[in-house]
Amino acid sequence: MSDKKGLPKRSENYSEWYNELVRKADLAENSPVRGCMVIKPYGYAIWEKMQQQLDKMFKDTGHTNAYFPLFVPKSFLEKEEGHAEGFAKECAVVTHYRLKADPNKKGALIADPDSKLEEELIVRPTSEAVIWHTYRSWIQSYRDLPILVNQWANVVRWEMRTRLFLRTAEFLWQEGHTAHASAEEAKAETKQMLDVYAEFVEQYMAVPVIKGTKTANERFAGADDTLCIEALMQDGKALQAGTSHFLGQNFAKAFDVKFLNKQNQQEYVWGTSWGVSTRLMGALIMAHSDDNGLVLPPKLAPIQVVIVPIYKTEEQLNNLTETIQTIQKELKAKGISVKFDDRDSLTPGFKFADWELRGVPVRLALGERDLANGTIEVSRRDKERGEEGAKTVESIAGIADKIEALLADIQVNIYQKAHNFREANISKVDSYEEFKKVLNEKGGFILAHWDGTSETEQKIKEETKATIRCIPLEMPEEAGVCMLTGKPSKQRVVFAVAY
RNA sequence: CGGGAUGUAGCGCAGUCUGGUAGCGCGCCACGUUCGGGAUGUGGAGGUCGUGGGUUCGAAUCCCGCCAUCCCGACCA
Incomplete structure (x- = not known):
């Protein structure tokens, strides 16, 4: 370790x-x-x-x-004024269409002054x-x-x-x-x-x-x-x-x-x-994602299921391969993308960690012991190592159906976790003091009243780095007063520090 | 564009103060033993020391210039 x-x-x-x-x-x-x-x-x-x-x-x-x-x-780009102002400061500009050997430095190239464009081209922003x-x-x-x-x-x-x-x-x-x-x-x-x-x-x-x-x-x-x-x-x-x-x-x-x-x-x-x-x-x-790596929702995972064989000898691998290929075929028939990780020279432990890092939703491990019992080990990536239910042993019979259901469950569970996290990190505040405190100690989305002016928004941004992320569409109207200026407000807006 | 730092093997770094055979870890290659949660031993390959100049018998190391990158700010739908 x-x-x-x-x-x-x-x-x-x-x-x-x-x-x-x-x-x-x-x-x-x-x-x-x-x-x-x-x-x-x-x-x-x-x-x-x-x-x-x-x-x-x-x-x-x-x-x-x-x-x-x-x-x-x-x-x-000059035609729409607001548009031009908004993007002008971050544009790549093409000025020439040809290079030539630098007369002053062997092997170097310079933009040929004779190839200067009549009108400069902007790489689209x-x-x-x-x-x-x-x-x-x-x-x-x-x-x-x-x-x-x-x-x-x-x-x-x-x-x-x-x-x-x-x-x-x-x-x-x-x-x-x-x-x-x-x-x-x-x-x-x-x-x-x-x-x-x-x-x-x-x-x-x-x-x-x-x-x-x-x-x-x-x-x-x-x-x-x-x-x-x-x-x-x-x-x-x-x-x-x-x-x-x-x-x-x-x-x-x-x-x-x-x-x-x-x-x-x-x-x-x-x-x-x-x-x-x-x-x-x-x-x-x-x-x-978590401290062990990426966590991908099944619907977007390039590899949804990875199968790791556990073996010592080539003969043992051959024994496993047959069963694995059958499982692989069953999963593929259901439209599930499967990877059989038969890389030799890597230990199972390394592969486990590697696929965890890459966020593959479901990992199957099959060894001789399983083969004898007709079972297979199933690990789900949406639960952390050692967490209840992260790893189970299932019978090989009917495994494809179980995995199909498991993938659907993981998709839902991942959303639910993210949703719970967000709900736990939405705060309603009614004073600027409280706003700053929550922002500092907890972060997250903060629902607060705002007087609707750019000046107020700007001032809050300068003082706290938080911006109004949006005026939410699906939130009930609620009368209140702006946390900074005390002017009336009809609705709470969403503040946060943003990426 | 301001402040700070760094450029040495694929990656991460030591060596620079005090000039004298270019090193370590990881990774890579070969072979052996391993293999149910990140194995291990032996052998091996790999470097214009960012770049241009200067000082010197001799420069990764000292001096000057340049370039690049990173961090903090400014900037940013």
Whole structure:
């Protein structure tokens, strides 16, 4: 037993635990380019599962995929004022299209001064600008609407401080961009996609979220309204898991996108955009994992069941292999992904720890003893080592049905644990003193009254680092007074320190 | 962009003060013994000491410049 191979404890250093976990579970690593990451095969497999499910949900709600270019002419970005201001400080800019040998230094390359671009190209920080420019030529009549398009892409935002998955300079995401003939329809779309995100995060990632509206301060640059889902991490900090924006007619006006309505009148198009990114990976990791490693919900685990044979001789392995392959076949028939870990030269103990680290929901261990008894050892990852029910011995007969049920149970249990944690970490406070105290000692979501002004929000942020995560959609109205200014308030809002 | 620190084997580090054959742990390769919770022994491979210059008989070590990275702040849907 050496703890050199173990993770730091969450309780001792949460952020170091996170960093090490991402690395040790083979999810991602830092790249030679500052702020950018290499997503490793195992991490990418999880992202692919997320993509597949989300993509299905988008298509089920009538959307289709398309692809727009990586580069945005600078002039496009200038068109929507709020949008330009919001992103200008973090853009990668392409100025040249050719390299040449450096005359002053052998073997070195420089940007060829003769290849300077007439107009600089911006690596997209988001695609509203290119897409609305394109929509201009796609839309003439109300008959061309709505346009319901999504794209899977990478974007670049030159962040000062980055962390694997949570904030990287380049990240993968999807961005939906829709165009509608009326404000009502666009608003309904905005809400619909928020609901899709919430369903995905809760049902598949097993992470409970609060749906809400962003305050003006936190709103997307160029939107009239931003809806979001907010999740709570195990260290008491909030993570914005997805956003859906009602763009009003802002981009239509900036890019002159009009349509002729049924009354034969020109009208500006109404827009929405919505996105989730590889940051969801961060949410998934932080919401469920423990000091032994990753804990993955079965619905998103690339490997749902791993089988570890326990043997001494090659002959013993051969005896086990037959039974294991039968079990493997039965599980696969049920659509369960199974890995038979027959790596020689690694001890069972090492494999147990290794698969725990990688978050595989169910582990089966089979040895000679089991074979003689017709049994198999079943371990569930959602319970900690030694916890009641973490490990059981089951009969091999009918094992596939049991595992299928177990996977479903794990999915529910993981959600329930995260939900219980969040409920235990939502506090209602009525004074600023209490607010600061709870924030310091406990963290989590804090429900408090706020007078609705940006000044108050700003002041609280400066003094406590907590921001208004959202004005919740599904919480009863309640009269009260702002905890800072004492002015009247009709509803509590959600405060938290955020990632 | 301010403050602090660090660049030595794939990874983590010692060696630098006081210049003199480049080391340790993990990992890797081979073979043996192991194998029901992170095994172990023996042998082996692997290094432009970030980079450019200077001082010196001799530089990882001293001096100057540059580059890069990390941490704290500022910044951040």
